[in-house]
Structure formats: C-alpha cells, structure tokens
Amino acid sequence: MLFAAPASAARLITYRPSAMTLFAGARAAELRGDSRRAASLYASLAAADPSNKVVADRAVGQAIASGDMALALRLIGKRAPVTLAVDARLLLAADALRGRRPEQAVQILQLDAPSGSLKFLAQPVLAWTLIERRDPRAQQAIDAIPAESVASPLRVELGAFALLAQRNTAAADVLARRAIDAGGGRAIALRLAFADAFLKAGDQARALALLDTAEPAVRRARALVAAGRRPGTGIETAAQGLALILDALALDLNRESGQSLPIVLTQIARFADPDNDYHRILSGSLMSQADRADDALAALRTIDDRSVYASQAHDAEVNALTKANRKPEALARAQAFAQARDADYTDWGRLADALDASDRQADAASAYARAIALLPADLPNAWQFYLLHGAMLERSGRWDQARVSLEKARALAPQSPTVLNYLGYAQLERGENLDAAEALISEAHRLSPDDASITDSLGWAQFKRGKLSEAIKTLTEAATKDATEAEIHEHLGDALYSAGRRFEARNSWNAALVVADDKGRARIQSKLQSGLGATNAAK
Template sequence: MQGDEARSAQLFAAMAAADPADRTIARRAIATAIQSGQAELAISLARKLPAEQLPIDARLMLAADSLRKGKAKQAVTDLEKGVTTTEVDLFAPLVRAWEQTSRRKESGPASLLTLPETSPLRPIADEQRAAMLFAMGKADEALPIARQVVERGGGRGARLRLAYADALVRLKRPQDALGMLQGGDQALAAGRARLSAGQSLDMAIRTPAEGYAEMLIALAIELSRDDNKALPIALTQVARHANPSNSEATILLALLLDGADRDEDALAVLKTVPANDLLAGEALDVEVRLLSDRKQYPAALARANAAVALPSAGSHDFARLGNVLGDMDRHAEAAAAYQQAISRSRVQPGEDSLWTLYLLRAASLEQANRWAEAKADLAEAMRIEPDNAIVLNFLGYGKLERGEDLESAEAMIRKASALKPDDASITDSLGWALFKRGQLAEAIETLGKAAAGDPSQAEIHEHLGDALYTSGRRIEARFSWRAALVNADDATKTRLESKLETGLTPATAAP
C-alpha cells in the first residue's frame, strides 16, 4: 500500500515459505515479485508450485527464463501446461515458431501465416515473421515484409527499423540498412551516424528470447491503454528478463510505472539505459518530462543542459532543452533553444520535423510577448506545411486575438476546421472568429459544439458564455462561465468571477 513493491515481494515470499500450503500467498508473492522486477525471486517461488496451479504471469516468467537459457522446447512446455487457453493459444505458437526458426526450419516463420483472424498475435505476426526470416539469413524474403511493417508507422516504428537495419548490416546489406533508417526520429539519426562510422547497432531480433520479448512489449503497449497498469507492467518485466538489453522495454516500463503513480521507480528504471544505447535519447526525453511534471526543474534542466553540452548534440537535444525552459516559464530562453534546434536541423536534414520546431519557437515567442517574431515563425511553418491544421489554427487565432486581418484569420481557422472537424480547440477558434466578426447565432452554435467536444476546456466555456451574454441569453452565459471556473487558471478565474458578479464588460471580455 505504501508503494514499496520490492519489500512487499520479499515479505510475501517469507510468508509463502512459512506456510507452503497456502497457494494464495504463494501466487501473491510471485505476482508482486514480477511487478517489482525481482525475476529470480519470482522464478524460485514459481518452481515450488505444481505446474497446474501456476498463474499466467508466473508461467510467462518461467518461459522467459527457459528462453534466456536457450531452452526453447522447455519454454513451449512451460506455456502448454497452462490452466487457461491463453498460454496455449496465444503465447505458445510464437515460441514454437521461434524454436523452429532457431533450427533454421522454414516452418517457423510460415506458421505465423496460419494464425486465426481472431488471434491477438495477428497485428504483430508480420513484424515477427520478418525478424525470423532475417534471423535465418533470408534477407530477400524478409525485406519486403519489413518494409510493409515500418511503413504502417505506430509507436514501435523506430525500434523495428533499428532491429531490421541491424539484421541487414549483419547480412552485408548496408544500403538496405541505411534505407531502413530513414526518418526524423533521433534514434534513427543516431543509427545512421553509427552505420556511417562502421559501428554495430546491437538492435537485431535474432533469438527466441528476443522475439518473445518483442511480442510481450507489443501486447503490453496495447494493454497500457487501460487504467489498470498491473498486467502491462508484468508483461514488460517478463520481457526485460527474457532480453535484458532491450531498452524499449525499459522505457515502456518507466512510462507504465509513472502511469501507476510509481514515479520514483520510473526514474530509477530509466537510469539503467546505457548512455551508448540508440534509444538513450528517448529515455532521456521521458526522464526529463517526468522530472518537469514533478516540478523538479533544476534536475530536469541539468539533464537537458548536459545533453546539449556534448559535441554530438543535435536538434532534438536543443528542442528538449527548450521544452524544459518553457515548463519553467523562461520563454525567451526557450525560444533561443528552439532556434539552436532549427539551426542544427538545417545542418542535419531529417533529424527533426522542421515545422514543429518553428511552431514551438513561435509558441515561446508569443509567451514572451514577441508576437511579430512569432508570426514570422508561424508563417515559415505554414510555408513548410501549408495544410497543417495546428499551424493554421495557431496563426489564425493569434491574429484574431490581436484584431489583425480578421478576414484572413477566419479563413485560416475555417481551413483548419475543415482539416480537423472533430478538434474541439479548432472548433472553438472558429466559433470565436465568428463572434469577433459579429455572427452571433453561428458563433453560439459552433462554440456549443466545441464545449460538447471537450467539456474540460475552460477557454471554450468562457468564449461560449461571452457569446451567450452578448446575445442576451444571460442566465445560460452564467452557466457557461461557472463551467469554465472548474478548470480555469488563476488569471482566468479572476476574470470569470468578475463577470459572474457584474456581467460582461470590455475589461472582463475574453481576449
């Protein structure tokens, strides 16, 4: 209850040893050991229970241990003796396929083609099959599948690109490997640099243990969308035991622990990612964000400054520093950091999405009351991405707030709304533009849609209240202003309270 999972696991283990007949305590001890990352304790406890009484997390950990020791057949046995069909139908087929792949049998990757449509493995079957074919040295068969997998995108795209590129390097296909590493992600940029220097990537998926870990990570990511983080944490801890060098699992675990309000554990886990790992930059991103979220700004700033001080510092490192400075309300300094990021992005094209950096710099400049410069950056971002709804809305709304070129501002916001009709913030901008231009009926209807789309946004409710009050619907206006009070910041609360007391005046109108 106090959040000390490691000590809890040891106490449960002591209780299980004192009363071996109590299977409930034994299962609780295993689960807590897995949750706290004490794999060896979990394994020793699991081996004391009859196979038919083992819970699924214990069985997964035993299989991971067998695979790590090169005993793929034993891992299949560990899973196939399961008391539920999950182990038999979900996990065992993939382990069996990898066992066959390790013996260079084509039946291994081919077996993934016969998975039922309802199998939870279907979404990751292709990525696993590509890895198996690469492991067997069949680059010509694997490469088209791998390209299809990475072109689909998704949160694991960079990790899979690195794994496939490493496999291609090992198979003496450097140009194909370089093609696999194209993209703006910092890990891919680091991979390209390492490839150019003739260094190893150390990211391939070659063994049953490594393939098993990838499967568990993919499933944990899917399950992480639920509020309960216990199962995805367990899957990720098992994946880390199967493949301790998998830094993606470590980063995912930190995110899950943070989601479970175990932020100290999350920060401790992130420190285990080696500085020379290709995903070290991603781990640092997460660490700095967690520190900032906890308002530990000196620590976050120190970590971000240390990264930009390195000779290898790139665009992403300066963007990270800008993010921290922005969180600290040091907006002018944040803008300077984003400018450094932009300069390095021009030197190293593809390292970062350039329009995003201009947008971030513009946001900092606006906060620093340097609207003319912010407007120029937004115009540059729009030149790069003319159909980007975020940029169009930001520039249009900024002009709207300042009474600049209202017709052009409304046109930008209308275009943004057409591109993202379900975005409540953009719908709010459109409603506010209509209000500013005196089209009250349409403004109220549009702002009402925005408020329904995102009831938690104070700004939307305030805008709707101002429009309602102006149209003479003063009771409804007060309901909207009261709704805005729930999530408003201090400055907005003061303005709302004045409106609730005396009504709308030029001094209390929303900007």
C-alpha cells in the same frame, strides 16, 4: 548504568513482527507501488509458511514487478508450473528461452492452469523458435495462429522476420512496412529491428529506406547503417521475440486498464532481452505513469549515452521527474544534457520544454533558438522547432520576433493545421490582419475538421468578425467535440451572451468554470456575477 539486564531478559524484549504485521506492511508497500519492499516482506512470510500459496504468489509477483528475477525464480523453486500465477509462468517461459530450452517454454505456455491461459502465446513462440533456427517451417507455424486469436495481429511481423531469416528481403520489405504501420507504440522498435535484420541479410538499401523518419533513435541508427554497422537493435532469438510480444501486450493492456500487469510484462521483457534498451524505456515510462518515479528513473538511467535510444531515455527521464512534480530536478537534468560536449538539437529542445514547464518562456525561446542553430539540414520536422520558438516568443511578449519564426514554420510546413491555426489565432488575439487571420484558421479547419481546438479558433474568429450566428454554431460544434476544454466553453458563453441568450451563456460559463485554471476561473466568475464586459471578455 543503574543495572544490567540479564541476557535472557534481552531476548524476551527483542521485537519480532507478527505474520499479520508483515502481511499488512507487504500489502501497504504493494498498494503504494513499492514492489521491492513488498517482495521482501512477502518473501519473509513465504519462508515462514511455505504452504501458503496466496503469500507465495504475491511474493513472486512483487519480485517480478520490481525486476528482481533472481528472487522470483528462487521463490518459484521447484513448484509445478501449473500451480503458478500467469506472471510466474511467463517468467519461467522467458527463462527457458534464455536457457535455449524452447520446447520447455512452449510446454509451459500451453498449460491449462487455474490462474489463466497463456496458450495464445504458444504458437507465436513456437514460430520464433523456428525463425531463430532459420527453419523454413516457421511460416507454417505462423499460418497456424488462429485468425480469432489475440496473437493474430502478430502474424505480419512474424512473417517479416521469418522471411528475413531466409534472406528474402524483397518479400520481407512489404510485411515489415505493414508491421511498422500497425506497430503503435512499438513502431520505432520494429523499424530499428527490421533495419538491423535487413542489414544482416545484406540489403543495406532497404535497411536505410526504413530509417527515414525524424525520430532521434532512427536517425542515430541510420548513421550506423550508412556506415555498414548494425545498430544492435535486432530481434533474432525466441527470447527476444517473446520480449517484443510482451511489449505489445503491455501497451494494449495499459491503454485499456492502466493497471500493474503492463509493468510486469515489460519487466519480463527486460529479463528476456536484457540488451535491448527499448524495453527499459517502455518499462520506465509505464512506471512513471504509475507514479513509481524512482523505479522509472532507475530503469532509464541504465541506458548508455551511446545507445541509439539515448535521446528517448533522456526525454523519458525528464518527463518522469516533471510528472512527479520534481520540476527543479527535471530542469537540472535537462540543463545537464544540453551542456554535454556532444549535445545536439534534441537536447536543447528538451531543455526548452523543461523551461516552459517552469514558466520561463523567455529562456525557453533562447533554448529553442540554440536547437534551431543545430538542426540538421535534412530534418523533416524542423518546422516544429520554429513553431515552438515562435510560441515561446509570443508568450513572453515578443510578438514581432515570434511572427518571424511562425512564418518560417509556415514556409516549411504550409499544410500544417497546427501552424496555420497558431499563426492565425495569434493575430486574431491582437486584432491584426483579421481577414488573413480568419483565412488561416479556416484553412486549418479544412485540413483538420475534427480538431476541437481549431474548430474553437474558427468560431472565435467568426465572433470577432461579428458573424454571431455562425460563431455560435461553430463554437457549439467545438464544445461537442471536447467537453473538457475551458476556453471553448468560455468562448461559447461569450458568444451566447452577446446574442442575448443569457441563460445559455451562464450554462456554458459554469461548464468552463469546472475545468478552468486559476486565472481563467477568476475571469469567468466575474462574468457569472456581473455579465460580460470589456474587462472580462475572453481573448
């Protein structure tokens, strides 16, 4: 060492980022979806300048988005609720409900705040506080939800829960089924919640009758209910009720905007009802859609393998890795799930999907075969596994074996348009049994006339049979139904070219070229250059 710097010099050269640098870093983290980092940086800024409301709100918002509710509540501190952003007030309401302070929660939701109104939630939450207490006045609170309110669709499910709290299972059954039918993405969660409530109310028969679908979570819950055990999916408290409502809002907003608010809502739902794994699955799925794969995985991996939602959690994890283009990891996780001691048909089906995504169709066929060997005898959707097994065999060049599985799928689901179309089209491609192939596709089209891919199959069958004018009409209809499918436009172009309508054919091929994959693009480009021939015709 040539010389030693004095302590004062060391203090002089210590780097301290400026407020502008911190804000820029926080904003950059926020934009790339790193809410945890953004919350930390905004919190530092808020501590240095407590009067800056913009920074304070961003700090709270990013803390909520990251799921760090302890930090969010600490940042909120003693601020007046009326000064807070919408997400912060929702968190305060959830915290009040968790702390058994329902009156405070309702007051927070009823505030006229500059950042936006949450009044539409006040009446449903009030209803839930009465349901929790088994107060018969709950129905009056439900009836008081205005018909024009955003919350009005919730009246049916609230009514069912209110009746179940009073052990009126016969009347609740009608409303519960209506709520499930209208539940959309929450249908499984509602089904399990109602089944839990029916069993608690002493009506095991109605609980079992609700659990009649092929979904793995439902089947797991049914086994528990059949043994007289509650599946642990009940909604009984106002905090849990708010969480279920927030899930509904998140799904609606995600369908319309796909922005960050749906994730925030599911994070608050997780806070309000931390023991319900459905909130974790929904939150993880939305974070995966928003390209927050690591956050999604962190949420999904908190779900225990003993949970009724374990299979859905494993599906969501593999899907999140696949979407993030981490296919080797996705395949490794799917293999691990399939190799577990208690692996079932869902685990092998998931592995088959991952193998297919990795372009390993022969291995996928083997995995589907393992899944089929483990299928429960009463599984209503068993035909789907035979269809997928046949599809993997067909794509890996084993048509004779594929046809056996496809015929089995047809025997199990003779009215499935998907099965009829696949079996018919596969024969059409090979020039086999053309009369029967066209009949299968025609029946599929009759059963599902609005399906563009099936309409395309019918048009292509007509083209293969020499029915040129019919084919052009049908393929034009298919292209109108789905303008984004390359194969439909290519088929239409081939039919138009064969009819001598060369200019229109080029238009269709150009439309196909925009959305075609690499293999299809080369074939279409050759047609645009030299016309349709035996070597570049679509199949």
